[in-house]
Amino acid sequence: MTLSDQDFDQILKLSHLAVASDSRDAFKANLEKICLHVEALSNLDLDGVEPASWASDKPTPKRLDVVSTSVPDFTETNAPKWEDGCFEVPSILGDV
Amino acid sequence: MLIPQSIYELRDGLESGAFSATDVITHFLTIIKEKNPEINAFIDVYHDEALRMAAAVDEARKSGTHVSALAGIPFGIKENMHFKGKPTTCCSNILNGFIAPFDCTAVRQCLDAGLIPLGKLNMDEFAMGSSCEYSAYGPTKNPWDLSVVPGGSSGGSAAAVAAGMVPLALGSDTGGSIRQPASFCGISGFKPSYGTVSRYGLVAFASSLDQIGPMGWSVADIAAGMSVLHAHDPLDSTSENVEKPDYEAALTGSIKGVKVGVPDGLINDHFHPDVVARFEESLDTLKSLGAEIVPVKFEYFDAALSAYYILAPAEASANLERYDGVRFGYRSPDAKNLKEMIIKSRSEGFGDEVKRRIIMGTFVLSSGYYDAYYLQGLKVRSKVIEAFKDVFSSVDVMALPTAPSPAFRLNENSSNPMAMYLSDIATIPVNLAGLPGLSVPAGFSSDGLPVGIQFVGNAFDDTRVLNVGHAFQTVTDFHTKRPGVQEAG
Numbered sequence: 001m002t003l004s005d006q007d008f009d010q011i012l013k014l015s016h017l018a019v020a021s022d023s024r025d026a027f028k029a030n031l032e033k034i035c036l037h038v039e040a041l042s043n044l045d046l047d048g049v050e051p052a053s054w055a056s057d058k059p060t061p062k063r064l065d066v067v068s069t070s071v072p073d074f075t076e077t078n079a080p081k082w083e084d085g086c087f088e089v090p091s092i093l094g095d096v
Numbered sequence: 097m098l099i100p101q102s103i104y105e106l107r108d109g110l111e112s113g114a115f116s117a118t119d120v121i122t123h124f125l126t127i128i129k130e131k132n133p134e135i136n137a138f139i140d141v142y143h144d145e146a147l148r149m150a151a152a153v154d155e156a157r158k159s160g161t162h163v164s165a166l167a168g169i170p171f172g173i174k175e176n177m178h179f180k181g182k183p184t185t186c187c188s189n190i191l192n193g194f195i196a197p198f199d200c201t202a203v204r205q206c207l208d209a210g211l212i213p214l215g216k217l218n219m220d221e222f223a224m225g226s227s228c229e230y231s232a233y234g235p236t237k238n239p240w241d242l243s244v245v246p247g248g249s250s251g252g253s254a255a256a257v258a259a260g261m262v263p264l265a266l267g268s269d270t271g272g273s274i275r276q277p278a279s280f281c282g283i284s285g286f287k288p289s290y291g292t293v294s295r296y297g298l299v300a301f302a303s304s305l306d307q308i309g310p311m312g313w314s315v316a317d318i319a320a321g322m323s324v325l326h327a328h329d330p331l332d333s334t335s336e337n338v339e340k341p342d343y344e345a346a347l348t349g350s351i352k353g354v355k356v357g358v359p360d361g362l363i364n365d366h367f368h369p370d371v372v373a374r375f376e377e378s379l380d381t382l383k384s385l386g387a388e389i390v391p392v393k394f395e396y397f398d399a400a401l402s403a404y405y406i407l408a409p410a411e412a413s414a415n416l417e418r419y420d421g422v423r424f425g426y427r428s429p430d431a432k433n434l435k436e437m438i439i440k441s442r443s444e445g446f447g448d449e450v451k452r453r454i455i456m457g458t459f460v461l462s463s464g465y466y467d468a469y470y471l472q473g474l475k476v477r478s479k480v481i482e483a484f485k486d487v488f489s490s491v492d493v494m495a496l497p498t499a500p501s502p503a504f505r506l507n508e509n510s511s512n513p514m515a516m517y518l519s520d521i522a523t524i525p526v527n528l529a530g531l532p533g534l535s536v537p538a539g540f541s542s543d544g545l546p547v548g549i550q551f552v553g554n555a556f557d558d559t560r561v562l563n564v565g566h567a568f569q570t571v572t573d574f575h576t577k578r579p580g581v582q583e584a585g
Contacts, residue, residue, distance in 0.1 A: 015458040017451055018443045030452055038402040041472045051474030054304045055290050055530025060333050072197035080427035087423055092434045
């Protein structure tokens with residue numbers, strides 16, 4: 001399979017990733033190579049087969065909806081920037 | 097003083113007073129100090145804390161206070177499991193400086209059993225890799241030959257056990273990450289049935305496939321580890337509430353009449369001749385123990401590999417979306433706005449292999465490609481599960497080589513991801529179906545590198561799988577061989 005530059009840019013955008021210009025072709029070629037490999041699946045007769053997200057066919061167990069601690073330890077220590085009990089981030093629109 | 101490596105010998109020696117917990121911890125810390133600089137298995141060593149914990153165990157034993165039978169025995173933790181107050185980085189720059197806010201349940205169970213953590217073990221970044229080369233801490237090297245890889249992603253765990261730095265290590269296995277490095281390093285490694293060991297506190301890679309398991313010299317050590325690790329955990333919604341078997345008692349060593357299925361359609365020209373030879377010799381060994389070797393039909397190895405490299409990246413792309421530089425982890429210092437901060441933080445923080453898998457996962461989940469890739473992958477998973485059910489309707493366990501080759505050279509496959517992915521062809525189907533899989537040493541290649549054999553069982557038939565491996569080790573001595581020495585001490 002061959003991806004257009006536009007398609008690859010869209011995937012990067014959805015991934016929230018940027019790749020350096022000198023490695024972009026390698027990332028794109030790798031994706032195309034893996035896609036080519038997995039396209040072998042299209043040769044299998046999978047009509048009517050139910051998809052399986054999990055190995056187990058049991059339903060996910062439920063638990064009581066009980067309020068517990070929501071802010072774990074080290075939250076402040078682990079925050080890249082923390083002020084007045086909040087995570088500090090750059091403004092959405094940038095410097096205005 | 098001779099300190100044994102086997103967990104049961106350690107337990108007996110500690111209980112009898114032949115040596116103290118301090119003796120044991122000092123012994124293993126000395127080996128780490130001696131061997132780790134060249135092997136790079138441990139990335140963090142809890143030297144002082146381990147000695148303090150050992151002194152507390154000794155004091156408790158001396159004063160007659162009840163302590164667990166395994167109290168004082170050391171273990172190592174793969175770097176993707178939380179130990180509260182200590183860094184958890186998943187060997188990624190994006191988690192540099194992150195402090196674990198709670199204990200991983202599996203780690204907590206070890207601590208509650210009195211086991212003493214010696215430190216954190218190297219791995220491929222976010223467990224994505226089969227060579228332990230994709231680590232922000234640099235590659236781990238195989239103790240058998242420092243020019244070859246230890247396998248991955250639990251390469252640090254496998255190398256540490258093989259080098260005698262620790263008798264028991266925790267690994268995680270998403271597509272073979274316990275079994276393949278166990279094979280490459282000549283130790284025993286077990287991926288339990290999915291849901292047997294809690295995943296709470298294991299940093300998620302592909303949640304429907306990830307499973308924690310023990311790695312040690314022998315299957316007896318694995319059974320001791322499973323006795324500690326197996327428990328229902330309400331904190332993990334996929335933890336199964338099944339009756340815990342007596343792992344130790346299950347190791348009878350008798351496999352007379354056990355039907356061992358050998359799948360067709362796996363071994364081909366891509367398999368190293370030494371791997372094929374050791375596998376065939378191992379089947380003869382099983383026959384000599386009274387097992388019946390039965391050819392079975394299983395035609396989904398290639399399809400399972402393809403499905404895995406759709407499904408695992410898809411889950412990873414969703415799981416790793418949380419690394420955005422907002423609440424924890426690396427944040428790019430020079431972003432001008434929020435969106436740029438997120439993209440730059442992720443792009444600068446993740447390594448190339450993680451990026452490759454996020455990109456692949458995002459692609460197969462994206463509009464226009466979901467049905468052709470992701471949905472097909474899920475359907476193949478159904479076929480794999482069904483095929484295993486058919487197999488286990490006629491045999492008790494399946495036997496197959498753990499990996500197509502012995503350990504490959506450092507950098508040999510690092511620039512060829514597809515070649516790297518193929519090293520998991522025999523292990524991946526087991527994860528897709530959530531089954532138990534065990535790798536045990538089966539001999540050596542002509543170059544003197546370890547080769548493993550894998551036993552796979554039906555879901556929650558873990559003890560039967562372990563007993564087959566144990567029986568194999570009652571008549572073979574490959575698991576007692578150590579790098580640089582002929583017999584275990």
